[in-house]
Amino acid sequence: METNSHRVGFIQETVVSFEMVTAQSPPRVITVTRESDPDVFYAIAWSVGTLGMLTAVTVKLTPIKSYMHMKYIFTHSAKELQEKLVQLGEADDKAPQFLEATAYSRETAMIQTGNFADKPTTPEAIKKINPM
Numbered sequence: 001m002e003t004n005s006h007r008v009g010f011i012q013e014t015v016v017s018f019e020m021v022t023a024q025s026p027p028r029v030i031t032v033t034r035e036s037d038p039d040v041f042y043a044i045a046w047s048v049g050t051l052g053m054l055t056a057v058t059v060k061l062t063p064i065k066s067y068m069h070m071k072y073i074f075t076h077s078a079k080e081l082q083e084k085l086v087q088l089g090e091a092d093d094k095a096p097q098f099l100e101a102t103a104y105s106r107e108t109a110m111i112q113t114g115n116f117a118d119k120p121t122t123p124e125a126i127k128k129i130n131p132m
Contacts, residue, residue: 005062018031020052021052097114097115
C-alpha cells in the first residue's frame with residue numbers, strides 16, 4: 001500500500017506545519033499552518049517545489065500495528081469495480097483502513113483493501129498470509 005489511507009487520508013493530511021525557504025527573491029524562511037495561511041498550506045503538497053524548498057515538516061502520527069491484513073478482490077467489469085468500491089467506501093465503521101484499486105484493462109481490475117492486524121499466531125492464520 002501507499003502512504004495514504006481511506007480513513008486517515010493522504011500523507012499531507014497528517015501535516016501540522018511546513019517550514020520552507022520560499023522561491024521568491026529574496027528568499028525567506030516561513031512556517032505555514034492551516035490557520036496561518038490556508039491557501040499556501042493546501043497548495044504546498046501539490047506544488048512540486050514551485051513555491052519553495054521544504055526544510056521541515058511537522059506531522060501528526062497515527063498509531064498503527066506491525067502487520068496488515070490484505071484482501072484482494074478481482075472485478076470483471078467497470079460496473080462491478082464501481083459498485084464494489086462504493087460499497088466498501090461507504091461502509092462507515094466497517095470501511096477498510098486502506099482502499100485502492102488497480103485497473104488491468106477496461107474490464108478487469110483488482111481492489112486492494114488493508115486493515116491493521118495483530119501478528120498471526122496460529123499455523124492456520126500464518127498459512128493465510130497473501131492467499132490468492
